[in-house]
Structure formats: C-alpha cells, structure tokens
Amino acid sequence: MTDSMSGDQPLESVSMLLPLVVLELVGLIGYRETQSLVARLGGVSFPVGKNINVKTGAHRISVLSDAVSVDAANKIMARFGGETLYIPRCAAALRELRNRRFIADYYAMLAAGKSGRIALMTLCPRFGFSDRYGQRLLARKTSEQLPLF
Structure with a gap:
C-alpha cells in the first residue's frame, strides 16, 4: 500500500x-x-x-x-x-485517499495507452489489494462520479 x-x-x-x-x-x-x-x-x-x-x-x-x-x-x-x-x-480517510490515488493512477495508465487489464495487474499489487477490489472501486467511481483529487 x-x-x-x-x-x-x-x-x-x-x-x-x-x-x-x-x-x-x-x-x-x-x-x-x-x-x-x-x-x-x-x-x-x-x-x-x-x-x-x-x-x-x-x-x-x-x-x-x-x-x-x-x-x-x-x-x-x-x-x-x-x-x-x-x-x-484515520483509517477511513487514509483508505479513501489510497482509493482516489489508485483511480487516478489507473486513468493515467489508460491515457498513456495501457489497457485496463494491464493497469489493474500493475496497480493492484502496488496498492495492496486484489484486482476484484480495484474493479469495484472503478465501478463505484463510475456510478458515483467520485472526485479524483
């Protein structure tokens, strides 16, 4: 993480x-x-x-x-x-910051031409959670339009 x-x-x-x-x-x-x-x-x-x-x-x-x-x-x-x-x-606040950083890094990788799958494979281990959790974060961001930063 x-x-x-x-x-x-x-x-x-x-x-x-x-x-x-x-x-x-x-x-x-x-x-x-x-x-x-x-x-x-x-x-x-x-x-x-x-x-x-x-x-x-x-x-x-x-x-x-x-x-x-x-x-x-x-x-x-x-x-x-x-x-x-x-x-x-401040675990909840730190977790939210981590999740926002993950989402921002994911979209930065997409913008750099990487596939979503490669982005998940790269980022999830770095952030210390599974790809399924990463997918849930991305789905939640899409449905709730969470702020990145």
Missing part, C-alpha cells in the same frame, strides 16, 4: 472522514502538521505533559517534536497538557 499520509494528496480533501479530535488538531496546528502527526503517531495514546523539565516530559516533547514542528508541539502541549491525547489512525 502506498503511504497516503505523506503522498501528494492532502488530508484536507477527506476532512469529512476525520474524527473530531483530528479536526480539533487541524484547527490548532493546521492540516500539514496534523497530517504529519497522524502519519508518525496515529493509533497512539500520547500523554501530553505540562512540564518539559521533568525527564519524562522532555522525552515526550522530543517524540512530539519529531512528528511536528516545535511550534506545533508547543501548541499541542498548551492545549492538551496534562491529558492523554489519543491520536487516531
């Missing part, structure tokens, strides 16, 4: 699928920083310290600063200090 969180498609395009805490983080630190946070720490319950002078607090700020900028880490600490912040994986 491709890494949708660090790819060229922003998390912003699937905001309707994001959990409330992620939307709150977006309001606090922006989409780019939130995308980085979810990519690095998604699925983790992160105890946000209030005090960075304590040994564990210093370690936490280090982990957080590895995921986002120091400014964003400070904003997270100011807002969530003393709480345990669960950082969702």
